[in-house]
Amino acid sequence: MSKKLITLLAISAIYCLNAQTNAEEALKTFEKKYPQEKIHLLLDKSNYIAGETLWFKSFVFDGYTTSAISTTLFVELYDSNKNQISKKLIPLINGEGSGNVALPSSLKEDVYYIRAYTSWMANFNEDFQILKPVAVYNPSSPEKLTSNPTPWTVSAYPESGTFIDGINTKVAVRLQSNGTAPSDWEGYVTEIDNPDTKITTFKGFDQNIGSFNIIPKSGKRYQLIVQDKNGQKQNISLPEVSASGINLQVSSDKDHVKYTIKSKNLAPDYQYYTVLGTINNQLVYKAKINKINNETQYSISNSQLVNGILQLTVFDDKENVVSNRLVFVQPQLLQFKQPSLQSVLLKDTPRGKNSFELPKDTNYSNYSVLVLDASTQSPEEDQSLLSSLWLTGDITSPIISPAQYFTKNRNTEALDALLMSEKWKRFEWKSIMTGNYPMIKYQPESYLSYKGKVNIQGKPAPNTEVNLIFGSEPGSRMSQIKSDNNGFLTLNNLVFEDTMKFFYQLNSEPKDLNNNYSIYFQPTSNFVPYKKNIPPSPYKLIPRPADDKPSNEVSRSFTALNAQKIIRENITNIEEIKLKGEVKNKTKKLNDELSSPGFKSLNEQIFDFVNDSPLTTSSNVLKWLQGRVAGLTIQMQGGSYKATMRGGQVGIYLDEMLVDPSHVDNMSTSDIAMVKVIKGFFAGGFGGANGAIAIYSRRGTSSNRTASSKLRQISLQGYDKETPFENPDYGNDNFKSITQDTRSVLYWSSFLETQPNESSKVQFYNNDDTKKFRVIIMGYDKNNDTPLYYNEILP
Structure with missing residues (x-):
């Protein structure tokens, strides 16, 4: 978290506030030694058919900032019996990675599960890893998926976990289901001994949560009755009413988090209470209260806090936890950026050319962009980047459509009730205060x-x-x-x-x-076996009827799959023709002579100082490169120039040897034969994830390279290479052989690189019938630790 938050307020008559408690010391150790990563996984679609390719983009966070802990992501695909279908090793650049999984055409129709985690995450509770269900359809499979109506269950959670005589208490009501929970439901409360008299009634907010208020009375026993619109009903008992205790009541508005501590019949020997507030396992608030006053409301300013889950815990003077509550900070004002699209040209005509631009912004090195047919389900409708970052990344219990709590029409009261029903699972106070920390088996490695x-x-x-x-x-x-x-x-x-x-x-x-x-x-790092069972899904398999017809969505996907094969073949043919038509010019010949195989890349830009004699107005070759390569930034730092790309430092190589930038500061251009800028990965670089600037002096070429007959050969397996996502170019006659285009994914770019001096342009062609487009754009401003998020239907 960029904002290092400290104790904000001293409440009531507070003495020795600076003396650390055991809880604070334990928390400090946990925060320092056991940082917690979480993942958001963006898929290009919500469901698939056998034979398609699944593309994904991953964001790995350390709290609320992109993680610098892990540089490798493990991605696995399981079937419903926990058999591994596929596995991928993905590099992470500044916490971001991307890849794809080819779904075999022989894959039977079923629900499959994508698991994503880092080695560091494997040290902690598996529930914090990504295990995302994905439906895969196959009409040739003997069984078909259908919805699985299952009974739902209900639970009640009094605020802060206490139900005390005479204290007006808010109670959260939580629904859980392995299938589809009802969105339309209601409930009421009665005394068990007087079931015909309703004390209070309420309606559920959504498929997850509802709430009501009640003043419990000693000697009374209460029951909760919940019923959905289909008539399914459940009856549960509320907790027994306690004659004494502490109830922590919390609310969150756009300016403050406010709380009140109410008590009843407390023992006189308690000298004081301590309130600790934590966000992302970091202490952000501390107060010592000598005497509880049921009418006093305390306030924590949001000015130094960030959006996220705040855990408020009340300790007695012996450091026992007596009350606890989770609350979301400033749910009314979500702290994220939304780009303003420019030069928007969208056509709903069949196969029309569309485009828009993202304005130049030096705070972003790249964007992730997805354009869908708006009539299909978006992968962000259920779980969004914002809900992963602020909610489900730290909550292990199943939540239906968590993205709904961070949309324009979000219900902040529902989010608050939801957090009332949750407990912070990243650590337990009692456990870390007794020195019981996680056992670290897997250390993070650099690539x-x-x-x-x-x-x-x-x-x-x-x-x-x-x-x-x-x-x-x-x-x-x-x-x-x-x-x-x-x-x-x-x-x-x-x-x-x-x-x-x-x-x-x-x-x-x-x-x-x-x-x-x-x-x-x-x-040295390997895939870690998944220990838990695969969770139940909202679907079940039934025998496929002989006259079964695929749904319209599945039929369209098969038509799109056939079209995609033609697209791929045409793009391949076009590239082959281009390659055959290339003349091996002098610059290419120079590159072949000077560059070893490890320093060759499909994504490279070459400056030939031998044959082209480029004019140089600068005595420094790095400074000369500024503005000549998209995405490359050259800045003066510490008396020498520093090169960065995509926010990461670029290695400087002189004759393919890694050197400090100062080594080339005064190198004469007359001594330079060629300069090559490599974008992304290349085999010759140790840790060259961000690419390289390779400077070649006017030296000998093949004469300096000798091979020994005594050398032995061995191969190392590296990261899985991402298959390019291919779009048709209907401006080219080669694509006119596509008779029907029903693609639902019209554009996908996991790394749309930003340009230093111009806006970033997105271009794509429509399918045959899309009328509206859903545009999803993601990014992360690493200077301000702020996500960029855009999810809109256009036009």
């Missing part, structure tokens, strides 16, 4: 690491120097490492996709070895 072992004549070889040459051919890039006392060696901080070949050779090879040596490598 990919591999542990190897050197064997000579079948035995470990300690303190042995090994030459490693990276690339797809010998002589690409050499690095020397040495094994430890047990013969082990480690490769750290690698960023590459698919597989990377490298060659190895002992630095000093005795003649009597006869090449009788070997090196083995394995990754």
